Amino acid sequence: MRLFSQCQGPHNPVPRVSKPKILLQLDGDSHASSFDAVVAIDAGVDHLLSHATVRPENVLGLVHGCMFTRGPDDLRHTAIFVGGSDVEVAEANFQEVCKSFFGPIRCSVMLDGNGCNTTAAAAVLAAGKHVDITAVTALVLGGTGPVGQRVARLLAGNGAQVRIGSRRLERAEATCSELGKLTAVNREQLTPIATHDGIALDTALVGVQLVVSAGAAGAVMLPATNRAAAADLQVAIDLNAVPPAGIEGVEVTAKAKSMDGLIVHGAIGVGGTKMKIHKAAIRQLLQTNDAVLDAEEILAIGKRLN
Amino acid sequence: MRLFSQCQGPHNPVPRVSKPKILLQLDGDSHASSFDAVVAIDAGVDHLLSHATVRPENVLGLVHGCMFTRGPDDLRHTAIFVGGSDVEVAEANFQEVCKSFFGPIRCSVMLDGNGCNTTAAAAVLAAGKHVDITAVTALVLGGTGPVGQRVARLLAGNGAQVRIGSRRLERAEATCSELGKLTAVNREQLTPIATHDGIALDTALVGVQLVVSAGAAGAVMLPATNRAAAADLQVAIDLNAVPPAGIEGVEVTAKAKSMDGLIVHGAIGVGGTKMKIHKAAIRQLLQTNDAVLDAEEILAIGKRLN
Amino acid sequence: MRLFSQCQGPHNPVPRVSKPKILLQLDGDSHASSFDAVVAIDAGVDHLLSHATVRPENVLGLVHGCMFTRGPDDLRHTAIFVGGSDVEVAEANFQEVCKSFFGPIRCSVMLDGNGCNTTAAAAVLAAGKHVDITAVTALVLGGTGPVGQRVARLLAGNGAQVRIGSRRLERAEATCSELGKLTAVNREQLTPIATHDGIALDTALVGVQLVVSAGAAGAVMLPATNRAAAADLQVAIDLNAVPPAGIEGVEVTAKAKSMDGLIVHGAIGVGGTKMKIHKAAIRQLLQTNDAVLDAEEILAIGKRLN
Numbered sequence: 001m002r003l004f005s006q007c008q009g010p011h012n013p014v015p016r017v018s019k020p021k022i023l024l025q026l027d028g029d030s031h032a033s034s035f036d037a038v039v040a041i042d043a044g045v046d047h048l049l050s051h052a053t054v055r056p057e058n059v060l061g062l063v064h065g066c067m068f069t070r071g072p073d074d075l076r077h078t079a080i081f082v083g084g085s086d087v088e089v090a091e092a093n094f095q096e097v098c099k100s101f102f103g104p105i106r107c108s109v110m111l112d113g114n115g116c117n118t119t120a121a122a123a124v125l126a127a128g129k130h131v132d133i134t135a136v137t138a139l140v141l142g143g144t145g146p147v148g149q150r151v152a153r154l155l156a157g158n159g160a161q162v163r164i165g166s167r168r169l170e171r172a173e174a175t176c177s178e179l180g181k182l183t184a185v186n187r188e189q190l191t192p193i194a195t196h197d198g199i200a201l202d203t204a205l206v207g208v209q210l211v212v213s214a215g216a217a218g219a220v221m222l223p224a225t226n227r228a229a230a231a232d233l234q235v236a237i238d239l240n241a242v243p244p245a246g247i248e249g250v251e252v253t254a255k256a257k258s259m260d261g262l263i264v265h266g267a268i269g270v271g272g273t274k275m276k277i278h279k280a281a282i283r284q285l286l287q288t289n290d291a292v293l294d295a296e297e298i299l300a301i302g303k304r305l306n
Numbered sequence: 307m308r309l310f311s312q313c314q315g316p317h318n319p320v321p322r323v324s325k326p327k328i329l330l331q332l333d334g335d336s337h338a339s340s341f342d343a344v345v346a347i348d349a350g351v352d353h354l355l356s357h358a359t360v361r362p363e364n365v366l367g368l369v370h371g372c373m374f375t376r377g378p379d380d381l382r383h384t385a386i387f388v389g390g391s392d393v394e395v396a397e398a399n400f401q402e403v404c405k406s407f408f409g410p411i412r413c414s415v416m417l418d419g420n421g422c423n424t425t426a427a428a429a430v431l432a433a434g435k436h437v438d439i440t441a442v443t444a445l446v447l448g449g450t451g452p453v454g455q456r457v458a459r460l461l462a463g464n465g466a467q468v469r470i471g472s473r474r475l476e477r478a479e480a481t482c483s484e485l486g487k488l489t490a491v492n493r494e495q496l497t498p499i500a501t502h503d504g505i506a507l508d509t510a511l512v513g514v515q516l517v518v519s520a521g522a523a524g525a526v527m528l529p530a531t532n533r534a535a536a537a538d539l540q541v542a543i544d545l546n547a548v549p550p551a552g553i554e555g556v557e558v559t560a561k562a563k564s565m566d567g568l569i570v571h572g573a574i575g576v577g578g579t580k581m582k583i584h585k586a587a588i589r590q591l592l593q594t595n596d597a598v599l600d601a602e603e604i605l606a607i608g609k610r611l612n
Numbered sequence: 613m614r615l616f617s618q619c620q621g622p623h624n625p626v627p628r629v630s631k632p633k634i635l636l637q638l639d640g641d642s643h644a645s646s647f648d649a650v651v652a653i654d655a656g657v658d659h660l661l662s663h664a665t666v667r668p669e670n671v672l673g674l675v676h677g678c679m680f681t682r683g684p685d686d687l688r689h690t691a692i693f694v695g696g697s698d699v700e701v702a703e704a705n706f707q708e709v710c711k712s713f714f715g716p717i718r719c720s721v722m723l724d725g726n727g728c729n730t731t732a733a734a735a736v737l738a739a740g741k742h743v744d745i746t747a748v749t750a751l752v753l754g755g756t757g758p759v760g761q762r763v764a765r766l767l768a769g770n771g772a773q774v775r776i777g778s779r780r781l782e783r784a785e786a787t788c789s790e791l792g793k794l795t796a797v798n799r800e801q802l803t804p805i806a807t808h809d810g811i812a813l814d815t816a817l818v819g820v821q822l823v824v825s826a827g828a829a830g831a832v833m834l835p836a837t838n839r840a841a842a843a844d845l846q847v848a849i850d851l852n853a854v855p856p857a858g859i860e861g862v863e864v865t866a867k868a869k870s871m872d873g874l875i876v877h878g879a880i881g882v883g884g885t886k887m888k889i890h891k892a893a894i895r896q897l898l899q900t901n902d903a904v905l906d907a908e909e910i911l912a913i914g915k916r917l918n
Contacts, residue, residue: 020654022653031357033367033371034355034367034368034369034371034372035370035371035375038328038375041353042375046653049649050355051643061643061646062643062646065645065649065650275375337670340636340677341676341681342677344678347658
């Protein structure tokens with residue numbers, strides 16, 4: 001193991017100059033995301049240390065290298081971004097980062113594998129412009145996936161009644177149980193619901209004012225006929241950016257657009273907000289050395305921007 | 307797929323500051339070229355995003371990450387360099403980059419795998435100081451290789467009669483057919499020619515004023531005896547930097563040097579021009595977001611420097 | 613091979629601006645050390661070119677890319693750091709770097725795989741505050757390992773009598789022979805000694821004023837009972853940062869601390885000096901283009917700091 005120390009003591013007469021801002025990018029993919037890299041640079045990062053193919057067993061050394069090279073006053077100028085297209089790998093790496101800290105000897109860290117947190121936060125903010133989140137009943141299609149789970153927990157955490165939709169009910173139930181363990185979420189506000197066919201979908205949509213589709217690319221989560229039959233629906237947000245649309249008829253660039261009596265947003269339509277949140281989160285990472293930014297904290301950043 | 311948008315709209319009151327200049331280096335080798343990295347930095351790149359072991363299937367995501375993170379006005383501050391020692395891999399990556407763009411949503415891109423384009427351009431510029439390219443008859447030894455092909459197409463594109471030499475005539479014929487498809491090249495100006503032995507070489511050199519050797523390292527492409535027998539030869543350029551010389555007798559550092567009645571250039575002798583072209587090309591990449599720099603465009607940059 | 617040249621000649625009328633400071637980080641690990649990266653940045657490096665999984669066969673191209681991209685006057689702004697947790701791989705890479713240079717066409721280079729040289733230098737400087745190195749008899753436990761060898765050669769090179777301890781005497785003998793070949797070291801000052809059990813340890817410590825423990829993590833090199841029995845011992849330095857302590861009873865944060873009549877240092881206790889040496893060495897790398905920083909040169913840098 002490397003030797004280390006907090007190197008500059010109070011006896012150092014050199015006037016303090018702010019250290020360069022360093023972001024350690026831990027990415028699980030074969031090539032670290034250029035998207036996350038450009039956003040980091042545009043958020044003011046001076047030096048990006050990008051690492052690809054990062055697995056939990058690689059995390060400790062990389063995090064300790066950041067923790068033990070700057071004194072406590074300067075650790076806020078070093079931060080960690082955990083990304084990559086595989087959200088499960090990113091989550092495992094993120095947990096490992098958090099376990100690597102020694103009490104106050106730590107760096108700020110943000111999780112945004114596949115943009116899951118910034119996307120979910122942007123979707124919830126978009127919805128909140130049209131409905132009262134604290135009183136709404138929402139259906140999250142693809143609610144067991146990484147983005148869907150985050151949309152669900154953010155909605156529920158802000159007071160909504162949330163139906164977590166999945167083709168397989170038992171998966172929806174498992175997700176409700178998991179999310180119910182989070183301190184930010186009241187299990188009572190989550191309901192698992194099956195969405196395996198049109199009849200199930202119609203049932204799932206009864207009393208729902210807000211639907212968010214967070215399914216995998218390539219799947220039509222809500223056909224137009226079922227959408228049209230949803231009498232209570234007011235707002236539909238589709239987070240799929242690749243054709244076909246997850247919510248049939250919603251254009252990817254739609255932004256608070258009226259369509260068949262609904263207000264709809266497409267993936268690119270919420271992308272502007274997502275990007276602003278992402279940049280603001282990176283900036284916040286570099287303000288202190290103790291931020292831990294997961295879904296709730298990233299939504300809070302988004303709320304302050306709005 | 308990630309969500310995205312052109313994030314900052316006209317209602318943003320913040321005064322526009324020029325974004326940092328970012329170069330995405332896509333390199334096919336196990337370790338991204340430090341040569342290309344240093345040149346990029348010295349050409350004014352602020353942040354280099356270097357990626358090694360890049361294959362065509364990795365390109366789309368990396369290019370989209372660059373395209374979708376900055377607004378249209380700022381995309382000229384992000385550019386893409388495609389390199390690596392394997393020119394075929396670099397060419398495949400380059401094609402993939404160009405296919406990833408969506409109309410005007412694009413970044414400038416430059417191909418220079420193994421320095422093929424900057425080297426070919428520098429060789430043609432060196433030749434042009436001593437002969438009239440529009441009227442010259444040239445022989446390109448190793449003319450089917452990546453650098454040789456580019457020298458041939460640049461000479462032909464500027465009016466020269468070009469003999470593409472190869473030990474195997476059918477390979478030279480295939481290269482002539484390929485290059486003849488380029489809009490910049492007239493097939494009539496290309497002649498395939500065998501160079502498998504001394505007699506073939508002597509025949510290939512009849513009427514030739516300019517010879518450029520672009521063969522693989524380790525091969526003597528033109529022995530001294532055949533060179534001496536070439537009655538019409540005026541200029542000889544050897545692009546091989548590793549002993550033995552591709553054109554026997556030409557020193558690697560030779561720059562417009564007189565030798566046995568010829569003017570000769572070695573690989574390092576044209577290297578100064580090559581380097582200036584490389585830097586100027588990187589600078590040009592970062593002026594607009596729509597430059598596509600392959601052989602012809604890179605030669606044009608070189609001409610403006612001269 | 614790429615073509616190249618020293619591009620800017622004296623006829624270039626452009627006023628000279630200092631080139632950005634570039635550090636090529638050659639690291640043998642799967643992910644390049646973030647520790648070394650942050651230190652480099654804090655030492656003033658403008659652009660870090662980090663390469664992981666570097667093996668000797670990858671070195672030549674990466675070094676030539678640095679050598680041939682800047683003119684002789686600017687090569688001092690490009691330097692090479694060889695690191696990674698496997699010191700043997702780092703040493704092999706370092707040798708390959710040195711072999712890649714062409715006389716004066718070179719860059720400064722530093723070896724510090726696993727922090728071996730900066731750690732050894734810091735340990736020797738710490739010892740020198742309490743004993744006269746030129747007259748001391750020292751025992752290096754784990755003296756055949758990469759850090760131990762460097763502590764031994766630095767102590768011997770500065771006049772100490774050094775016992776190189778190992779559980780296996782023949783390994784200690786081999787290390788003495790190897791180190792004796794260095795010009796900085798007089799073989800007469802090195803003695804191999806077995807430390808395989810308590811009796812051997814007690815014997816090895818007779819007449820020893822200074823003990824440095826540089827064994828692998830997890831091994832107690834010097835139990836408290838043997839330490840207590842060492843009548844001549846004055847200073848004990850433990851370079852193991854992971855519990856259990858290599859020298860039983862020495863806290864990892866101890867810095868010139870009194871303990872049972874001894875002055876002791878732990879790994880973190882010497883870490884402040886280590887870090888200062890590391891940064892100063894990076895700064896020195898970027899002053900000239902011909903520095904070769906191995907153990908002796910890095911200790912010399914440390915002495916100037918003290």
